[in-house]
Amino acid sequence: MIATERLDLVLLTPVLDDLVEGRRDRAAEVIRAAIPDWWPDEHDLGFLRFRRDQVARDPSAGEWLVRALVLRETREVIGHAGFHGPPGVNALKDERAIELGYAVFPEHRGRGYATETVEGLIRWAGERGIHAFVASVGPENEPSLAIVGKLGFTHVGEHWDEEDGRELEFRLDIPGAAARAEV
Numbered sequence: 040m041i042a043t044e045r046l047d048l049v050l051l052t053p054v055l056d057d058l059v060e061g062r063r064d065r066a067a068e069v070i071r072a073a074i075p076d077w078w079p080d081e082h083d084l085g086f087l088r089f090r091r092d093q094v095a096r097d098p099s100a101g102e103w104l105v106r107a108l109v110l111r112e113t114r115e116v117i118g119h120a121g122f123h124g125p126p127g128v129n130a131l132k133d134e135r136a137i138e139l140g141y142a143v144f145p146e147h148r149g150r151g152y153a154t155e156t157v158e159g160l161i162r163w164a165g166e167r168g169i170h171a172f173v174a175s176v177g178p179e180n181e182p183s184l185a186i187v188g189k190l191g192f193t194h195v196g197e198h199w200d201e202e203d204g205r206e207l208e209f210r211l212d213i214p215g216a217a218a219r220a221e222v
C-alpha cells in the first residue's frame with residue numbers, strides 16, 4: 040500500500056480476477072473499500088483484463104501495475120493509477136524508466152487527487168531506485184497536461200496509440216536522485 044496525504048493506493052493485482060469476473064463484492068472485501076456500482080465500466084474492464092494477462096505472463100510485474108485510489112476518510116474507491124509495467128515498459132523504451140497511468144472518477148475530479156497520486160507513485164518508485172518517469176497524454180487532455188506540466192515533465196516526442204490516437208510523450212528525470220543513490 041502507498042499512503043499519500045488523503046489516499047491509500049491499494050494494489051489491485053490480487054483482485055484482478057475478481058474484478059474481471061464480476062465479483063466486485065469480494066474485491067471490495069479484500070481491498071477494504073467500497074467500489075462504485077458502475078465500475079469497472081466496459082473500457083476499464085478491457086484495461087483490467089489486459090493487466091491480468093500481463094501478470095499471468097510476468098508475475099514479477101504485479102507490484103508495478105494498477106492500484107485503487109482509496110479515499111482514506113470514507114474508504115471509497117475514487118479512481119485507479121499505477122505503472123504500465125516494471126522498469127523498461129514505457130513509450131520511450133527506456134529500460135530505466137517507468138510509465139505512469141492514472142484516472143480519477145468524474146465526481147471526484149478537480150480536488151488534486153490525481154496530482155497527489157502521481158507524486159505518491161513517483162516517491163514509491165524512487166525508493167526502489169527508479170528516477171525516470173514517462174507519461175503519454177492526449178493533446179486535448181487539458182487536466183492531464185496540467186498535471187505533467189505542474190510536476191515538471193518535459194515534452195519529448197509523440198506516438199500514435201491504436202486505442203487512444205495521438206499521444207504526446209512526456210518525461211521526468213528526478214535530478215540528483217540517481218547520484219544520491221550511488222553514494
Ligand SMILES: CC(C)(COP(=O)(O)OP(=O)(O)OC[C@H]1O[C@@H](n2cnc3c(N)ncnc32)[C@H](O)[C@@H]1OP(=O)(O)O)[C@@H](O)C(=O)NCCC(=O)NCCS
Nearest residue numbers: 141142143148149150151152153154175176181182183185
Ligand atoms: C486527468 C485526471 C486524472 C485528472 O484528475 P484530477 O484529480 O481532477 O486532477 P488534479 O485535480 O490533481 O489536477 C488537475 C489539474 O488540471 C487542471 N485542469 C482541469 N481542467 C482543466 C482544463 N480544462 N484546462 C486546463 N487545466 C485544467 C486543474 O486546474 C488542475 O491543475 P491545478 O492543480 O494546477 O489547478 C482526470 O481528469 C481523469 O481521470 N481523466 C480521464 C482519464 C485520463 O485522462 N487519465 C490521464 C491519462 S494521461
